[in-house]
Amino acid sequence: MSDSRPDYQRIIEQIHQELLLHKNYGEVADYIPELANIDSEQFGVFLHTVDGNNYHTGDWQTPFSIQSIVKVLLLSLAYTKLGGRLWQRVGVEPSGTPFNAMGTLEHDDGIPRNPFSNAGALVVCDVLMDTYEDPRAALLALLRSASGDDTIDFDPVVAASEKAEGHRNLALVNFLKSLGNIHNDVEAVLDLYLDSCSVAVNCEQLARSFMFFANHGQTLDGGVQLLNRSQAKRLNAIMLTCGFYDEAGDFAYKVGLPGKSGVGGGIVAVLPNHFSLAVWSPRLNEKGNSYRGLRFLEQFTTVTGESIF
Numbered sequence: 001m002s003d004s005r006p007d008y009q010r011i012i013e014q015i016h017q018e019l020l021l022h023k024n025y026g027e028v029a030d031y032i033p034e035l036a037n038i039d040s041e042q043f044g045v046f047l048h049t050v051d052g053n054n055y056h057t058g059d060w061q062t063p064f065s066i067q068s069i070v071k072v073l074l075l076s077l078a079y080t081k082l083g084g085r086l087w088q089r090v091g092v093e094p095s096g097t098p099f100n101a102m103g104t105l106e107h108d109d110g111i112p113r114n115p116f117s118n119a120g121a122l123v124v125c126d127v128l129m130d131t132y133e134d135p136r137a138a139l140l141a142l143l144r145s146a147s148g149d150d151t152i153d154f155d156p157v158v159a160a161s162e163k164a165e166g167h168r169n170l171a172l173v174n175f176l177k178s179l180g181n182i183h184n185d186v187e188a189v190l191d192l193y194l195d196s197c198s199v200a201v202n203c204e205q206l207a208r209s210f211m212f213f214a215n216h217g218q219t220l221d222g223g224v225q226l227l228n229r230s231q232a233k234r235l236n237a238i239m240l241t242c243g244f245y246d247e248a249g250d251f252a253y254k255v256g257l258p259g260k261s262g263v264g265g266g267i268v269a270v271l272p273n274h275f276s277l278a279v280w281s282p283r284l285n286e287k288g289n290s291y292r293g294l295r296f297l298e299q300f301t302t303v304t305g306e307s308i309f
């Protein structure tokens with residue numbers, strides 16, 4: 001990334017403006033009541049490059065709910081403790097099913113296909129309860145160290161809102177327990193999972209939090225090695241193949257970056273050695289991924305020609 005670096009600020013502003021002129025599609029995630037209350041037309045972008053530059057536009061400073069994006073960080077915590085033994089509890093294959101699917105679990109003896117489905121993340125939370133004295137503190141410590149921002153925190157209102165309506169996830173954690181792949185109390189595991197999903201971030205905090213995946217496991221500021229090179233490579237591979245549920249193939253095809261989405265409308269994507277890029281727009285397509293976020297990323301990698309392919 002030297003002289004030939006694209007004019008990122010102009011490019012992100014142009015794509016952002018162009019998308020604002022087009023009709024927005026999709027629905028906000030109103031199955032979490034608190035998420036139904038947000039202005040669905042907000043749209044922010046933050047690009048953080050490994051040479052330390054930042055580019056942003058739109059509502060990049062507005063906090064939103066991290067939701068399933070946190071599953072990557074939960075996985076990082078579990079993987080650094082257990083290494084390859086973690087894969088006895090959860091797989092690394094794309095599921096081809098929606099994020100909250102239960103269907104394949106019985107057939108798979110309670111081993112979720114990957115850690116980014118809700119079932120997979122619940123198992124990861126169960127692992128964290130066995131490996132960390134205080135998994136919530138460990139998650140916040142990781143987020144804060146990765147982003148260099150000590151203000152990142154849980155949002156108790158969002159967490160309570162999802163807990164009040166969390167029938168599907170309650171069913172999932174009970175089903176996993178019945179199949180022998182949850183060791184702790186089901187309520188406690190679900191509580192950790194839903195608290196984790198509630199973390200509030202803005203586009204800048206999200207892009208900065210994921211910079212270590214673009215930088216071989218190391219934070220930019222301070223050079224803390226959060227994952228080793230091999231671990232970072234592998235988690236990026238899981239993001240590429242499983243980060244968007246049954247739209248993961250489409251994302252790889254159209255965008256060509258490892259990434260992860262959440263029903264809060266956020267998406268973060270990384271290009272190793274180059275950048276971490278966060279976009280946020282709350283309206284979700286039928287797969288639960290941000291409609292405008294996907295459009296933005298598709299155009300960004302097309303215009304810049306920068307993707308892993």
Ligand code: GLN
Pocket residue numbers: 066067068069099100118162169194197261262263264288
């Ligand atoms: N907390 C949400 C849920 O469990 C996360 C889902 C998502 O972001 N895809 O339903």
